[in-house]
Amino acid sequence: MLEALKAEVCEQNHELPANGLVVGSGGNVSGRDPETGLIVIKPSGVKFNKLTPDTMVVVDMEGTVVEGAMKPSVDTGIHLYIYKHRADVFGITHTHSPYASSFAARGARIPAVMTPITHMLGRDVPCSRYATPGDVDTGKAILKAAGDGWATLVKAHGVFTMGKSATQATSFAMYLEEAAMTTHLAQLHGPVDELPQEEIDRCYNWFTKNYGQSGQKQIKG
Numbered sequence: 001m002l003e004a005l006k007a008e009v010c011e012q013n014h015e016l017p018a019n020g021l022v023v024g025s026g027g028n029v030s031g032r033d034p035e036t037g038l039i040v041i042k043p044s045g046v047k048f049n050k051l052t053p054d055t056m057v058v059v060d061m062e063g064t065v066v067e068g069a070m071k072p073s074v075d076t077g078i079h080l081y082i083y084k085h086r087a088d089v090f091g092i093t094h095t096h097s098p099y100a101s102s103f104a105a106r107g108a109r110i111p112a113v114m115t116p117i118t119h120m121l122g123r124d125v126p127c128s129r130y131a132t133p134g135d136v137d138t139g140k141a142i143l144k145a146a147g148d149g150w151a152t153l154v155k156a157h158g159v160f161t162m163g164k165s166a167t168q169a170t171s172f173a174m175y176l177e178e179a180a181m182t183t184h185l186a187q188l189h190g191p192v193d194e195l196p197q198e199e200i201d202r203c204y205n206w207f208t209k210n211y212g213q214s215g216q217k218q219i220k221g
């Protein structure tokens with residue numbers, strides 16, 4: 001069942017080590033099927049290079065395994081909490097990527113310094129309060145900090161990004177780590193200006209309308 005979604009979620013899990021966002025088996029990606037409402041998520045404690053679409057676990061919104069031979073990620077409850085409370089979210093990515101997590105270690109947000117990430121998120125990246133890893137309380141902390149946004153750091157833990165698909169959530173996680181690294185390096189040289197929210201809004205609207213291959217094919221002007 002859900003062959004296309006299992007293939008997508010598996011592929012996006014592979015993107016995490018490929019982009020230096022995780023080590024070992026830490027981190028996970030899930031996706032929600034819009035028709036059935038079922039969730040496809042990485043199995044718990046399995047190294048990324050062992051993941052195939054068939055090893056993905058399908059769970060319902062209560063966390064009951066519907067298909068799959070292995071146990072789902074220990075973070076499944078957190079993913080489900082987010083899906084239950086955010087009808088617009090169809091993919092979630094979790095990493096402990098080091099530069100972003102170094103902000104989380106201090107309970108600090110990633111300021112809106114770099115345009116690649118503000119284009120995508122339309123704002124800075126907030127940091128939530130501390131919550132016990134694996135506990136559903138982490139989901140509550142994430143949504144409180146994120147509001148209707150797509151990304152947050154969790155204090156002393158790592159990164160959670162949400163998207164309209166597993167692919168989009170993972171893309172946000174990659175660009176977020178790049179922004180965290182660049183911002184950290186820039187701050188070593190002294191204070192760095194944040195972009196004004198008005199300009200972030202302008203760029204976010206432009207990017208949302210124009211970037212990628214969907215929509216209008218010819219750029220006029």
Ligand SMILES: [Zn+2]
Pocket residue numbers: 027094095096133157158
């Ligand atoms: Zn974690």
